[in-house]
Amino acid sequence: MPHGPARGGPTEDEDWLPTNLAEPRSSGGTLLKDLWTGTVPYAFFPGFLDASECSEVVEALERAPMTTFKSGDAYVSSLGVYLPDAVDDPNAYFARAAELEPAIASVLKLEGGDVRDRIRLMFESRLNRRVVAATNPDGREYGQGSLRIHGPGAGSSVHRDVAAVDAAGWNVASLDAQFSAVLMLQPPQAGGELVVYRQRWQPSDDAEFKNKGAKGWDPRVVQGAQSASYSAAAGDLYVFNPTQYHEVPATSGDSGRVSMQFFMAFDLDGNGPVVTLS
Numbered sequence: 001m002p003h004g005p006a007r008g009g010p011t012e013d014e015d016w017l018p019t020n021l022a023e024p025r026s027s028g029g030t031l032l033k034d035l036w037t038g039t040v041p042y043a044f045f046p047g048f049l050d051a052s053e054c055s056e057v058v059e060a061l062e063r064a065p066m067t068t069f070k071s072g073d074a075y076v077s078s079l080g081v082y083l084p085d086a087v088d089d090p091n092a093y094f095a096r097a098a099e100l101e102p103a104i105a106s107v108l109k110l111e112g113g114d115v116r117d118r119i120r121l122m123f124e125s126r127l128n129r130r131v132v133a134a135t136n137p138d139g140r141e142y143g144q145g146s147l148r149i150h151g152p153g154a155g156s157s158v159h160r161d162v163a164a165v166d167a168a169g170w171n172v173a174s175l176d177a178q179f180s181a182v183l184m185l186q187p188p189q190a191g192g193e194l195v196v197y198r199q200r201w202q203p204s205d206d207a208e209f210k211n212k213g214a215k216g217w218d219p220r221v222v223q224g225a226q227s228a229s230y231s232a233a234a235g236d237l238y239v240f241n242p243t244q245y246h247e248v249p250a251t252s253g254d255s256g257r258v259s260m261q262f263f264m265a266f267d268l269d270g271n272g273p274v275v276t277l278s
Helices: 031-037 051-061 090-108 115-127 205-209
Strands: 009-011 043-045 067-071 074-079 131-133 146-150 156-159 177-186 194-200 227-231 237-240 244-248 257-266 274-277
Touching (some): 051 090, 074 090, 115 131, 115 177, 115 274
Parallel strands (some): 131 274
Antiparallel strands (some): 009 227, 043 237, 067 074, 074 146, 146 257, 177 237, 177 257, 194 244, 257 274
């Protein structure tokens, strides 16, 4: 497994290179396809927010109504909904999303506008498609971002996110493809980097490798797979295909890992919008 480089840089394999969204060559219609097919491991926009903007969001988050839970021996605090945890109760999910939206909007409101709107506009310019908030058939809006603080020792073991499976029956699950997007607001002193594997989850993996009674998959499922990692600095934005196995190694040090994340879903063919949700 690769170890992350200095903050703000990728660990690159010459055969599997990420796309830098801040460079003009990243524009065009191939980005969706390249990420979805695994031609590139992830795309990143270094310094999407500057240091002072990140500090402003982190300070506002400390005053927000967060929920804290234990993850192994570590603690994670969150503000926002997470669809895979609420698939059995749509009414509760949408009610909670609406309840938390004012607090999230307050945390993410900067002089340059709502951070989420700025992200959508950036992706629209790169993808040549509209990027809009996802709604269900009756018009209720999905959650629009989840902010998290991973305390020391917190991370995510090898796993995948597949809306067609995890959110079967929801309208967003019918879309062809999905991405995960993460905005780093405060990196930890060590750990907490993205590690993505060039191996897509298959249903047949579960019988042998899915952890019983715990989240994630046995690391043996990606044994021998090509991988890439990205140690995001404060303000960096990155996006990747979460149907490929990925993990976030446990953090260490005194500072927590503070980030915002959301999903992007879309149909591969045509010019329909890319929708965002959490």
